[in-house]
Amino acid sequence: MADIEQTARNGHDEHGGHGGRSGQGEPYDLDAYLDRIGWKGERRAGLATLRGVHLAHALSLPFENLDPLRGTAPSLAPADLMAKMVHGRRGGYCYEHNTLLRLALEALGFRVTPLAGRVVVGAETPESRPRTHAMLRVEVPGEPRPWLADVGFGAAGALLLPVPLETGTVFEGAGRRHRLVRLPHEGPLELWELQAYAGRGDGWSGQYAFTQEPFAPADFEVFNWFVGTHPRSPFTRRPYLQRTTADRHLALDGARFTETRADGTVTERTLTDEAEARRLVAEEFGIEVPGGFDLLG
Known part of the structure; x- marks a missing residue:
């Protein structure tokens, strides 16, 4: 992993485009975000940009739950995310991280669909856990399939680079190995599971399970309030x-x-x-x- 941080920050050193605004009309500054994560690569909707921005974000912004510890669900408003994670010395958890990444990718021209998943680490079955994790489905121009992007899974098995939504392939990058498998499921939509390679003797370990059903910002406001305030939430x-x-x-x-x-x-x-x-x-x-x-x- 010696050179991955430099790769994430350098990119192709081509610039273009300016700050964007969120769909809710609240201020969002793409320039400030890219400066915060150190991305100096090109600003167009391509695979190199998706991979570079994803990795730069993952290596720059920490995962933390200090707001829920104080009894407050963190705000997901773009202006508040900018103040906290871009201009302030703070991190966030999955809803904050992936909302911030979604805003950046949309401003760069990607088509992004928010998804919700069930964390399966330590679970008997995926259905024993509620959908409390947020991730992103990203469509990349020129790519035949969508990609899974996720910079907000607070674990050593988290993605550092996005992966295409396909099975039968082991994805290696930034020192980590992942794969996607389909799980038996009675619902109308295919159930996917992201797995991380835990090393020899431990094999593959499920991280979270999800379908490609789209979720709206209002859904994540409810998830965020529950995870950030419920007394049984680990956060x-x-x-x-x-x-x-x-x-x-x-x-x-x-x-x-x-x-x-x-x-x-x-x-x-x-x-x-x-x-x-x-x-x-x-x-x-x-x-x-x-x-x-x-x-x-």
Whole structure:
């Protein structure tokens, strides 16, 4: 993974286009977003742009749930996402990340359809979980099939690069391996599952299952409110932060900090001091912790 961050930021170094606006009429600044993620490549709806912007976003903006920890569902309004994640030292969770990416891709000329999926990590069956994860179906000019884009799955098995919606192929890129399979399903739409390769001995591990049914922003407002405020949601109970760099994956789950290097080396330690936790979140995750609550409870 040594050179993937530079690849994501350099692109073809061709410029064009300007800031866009969201479909809701609220301000959205494409220039500021691309500057935040360091994308200097071309600005047209092509596969190289989709891959480059997706990877640059994944390596630049951390996953975090600090707003739900304070008892608030984060705003999905474009102006608020810009203020928090682009102009501020904050990250977000799936609804925020993939809304921000959708706005950018639409401004660049892609046709994007929001999808919703069921997280299957640790689940007995996909149907045992509600649809609480957001991802994107992207149509790329000149490509025969749509692509799955997702920069908001807070786990080491997350996509760093988008993948075409097809089965029977293993996708390798940015140091990770994924595949899509179809699951037995009684519904009228095909049920897809994204799987990540967990390494020798562990094999393939399901991440989330989804259909290609389109969802509207109003649907995600409801999902966001439930996940961000319900007392049984894991995001309202403990800090959950993730960050991926060119050579490391970092995770803070409660008080447990885990660092996984590209060679597979894993180190863990438990944080016991609030000042240390805030310092680590600022230095390692690049997040400015808001006042008013303790990370470690």
